[in-house]
Amino acid sequence: MNKKAWIKDMKAVPFLLPFFIAYLIFTILPIFKGLQMSLYDWNLVKKMDFVGLENYVDMIKDPFFWQTLWNTTLFVILTTPTMVLLALGLALLANLNTKLKTFFRGSFFLPSILSVAVISFLAIFMLQPYSGLVNTVIQAIGIEAEPFWMADKTLAWVSIVGVTLWWSVGFNMILFLTSLQEIPDTYYEASEIDGATRWEQFRYITLPQLIPIGRVIILLQILASYKVFAQILLITGGGPGGATRPLIQYIYEVGFTQNNLGYAATMSYALFFILLILSIIQLKNQRLEEN
């Protein structure tokens, strides 16, 4: 009996092993390695000086850690509601009863397939003072202004959020659109017989049907926004004066510019726990939806 079970186990091994090894080395091991590094004064060349919890104490006292964590959180606060509402609006447009449907869907989604390098570069040149497309359009419609989009803290945030919305709203739009198309026509037909207005149909049929996917989108968006890095690095470089620098950029700079990998790993752990809690909430919610 035991031998038979063993033979059965062995048959599964070649199927499981390739994934198992890659998963173990590149997904699980970094968690433990990160814990180890965070307890050491660890740099790129000569490593290893056990410092206990010193890095964690430093982190709590580090104003740049709190500033960049706040910047990342601000990005989450600014992008989540705008992204969800815009996605909903675009999905409603792409669901209109018109021949232009596919054109709408394609146009709203097209920016999301472009590389972050391309969209950031487009943003920089479109937002440039004196010659950028945005400023020339602003002046062409008669507004006498020459905004310096990257030099002012508020404008820099507006630029980053605007570009992020334009770039990545398409994904959420598709999720809303799929849900919209799954609402049975009979719901609308029945309500029409009852004399419901368009607004009442939207308020009492469409919106309630979109709540489950809406919840998924909000949580996925919060998770994604907490990982923000590339477009900020490439558009504002974290400026002006660190006002838009996100946590991941600071972690990168501490690790690779200041050569302090131990402290970078410590701050990564902070980010790890924030994201872990968010994804547990997200998975719980998803399980709730499935049941």
Added chain:
Amino acid sequence: MASITSSKSRKALDRNRDPLLKVKVTIGVIVAIVFIVPIIWMLFVSIKPDGFSTSNPIAWFLPPYTISNYVTIIMDSLILRWLFNSFFVALVTTILTLAITSLAAFAISQMKFRFKNFIFIFFLLGLMIPGEATIIPLYEIVKSMNLIDSYAGLILPMIASPLGVIILKSFFDGVPKEVIESAIIDGCSYFKLFYKIVLPLAKPAMAAIGIFTFIGSWNNFLWPYLSILSETLYTLPVGLPVFNSTYSQAYVLPMTANAIASIPVIIAFLIFEKQIVKGISFTGIKG
């Protein structure tokens, strides 16, 4: 006659249904144009003569046109090399991801062995581990394997996708029991069962995961930014900003580089739009 009136009244009903349809379609057209204008602008700038600059937004879209920028970029820069790197890395990542996740998902779905539930839960944990937050220790691990600044170092850390295993497992679970049992009675080995019977049935799920892995790898920024040091191994997202930063005021040549980087994906998108849209609703809802 009856059918004509009914189709007429049907049309009338449609019009009654939404008196604002025309207004909404107009809004849709304006928004759609706002979304694609930057991309179209990029394509037009890329065919303007080198050094062109104007404060009139319309002038960007008017002739004269030239393709000499494309020649310059292709001959004098590493853009094509980076394009190849991005494509190669994305392709190999996708193939390896599909291979190892489908094998693992098959074992968990169709085979009997001890600790199966434990192993599956262990894989599920991966869904909660954010790669961005373990990137510093990952760098040390890949460095100790001597894989920093190599294709293997770019590809291998990205292939163990727990989401892929979960989606494929639920797909494999749906394969009819009778199909599996009759194959086993016929003396079919597990590998043959996997390769000849189960895998072909899972094509839609494989396509969805494949598209996602490919796009994810194509756009991956943080990991190549950390792990690649040589210019010849850059992928586009890492190489383009380096190239762009050598031009501060000139639009045309860097815009051509961006256009070259984007045209293949735009064409791929136009061809595969349906599958991409399906893939998003599929994976988005599943997880």
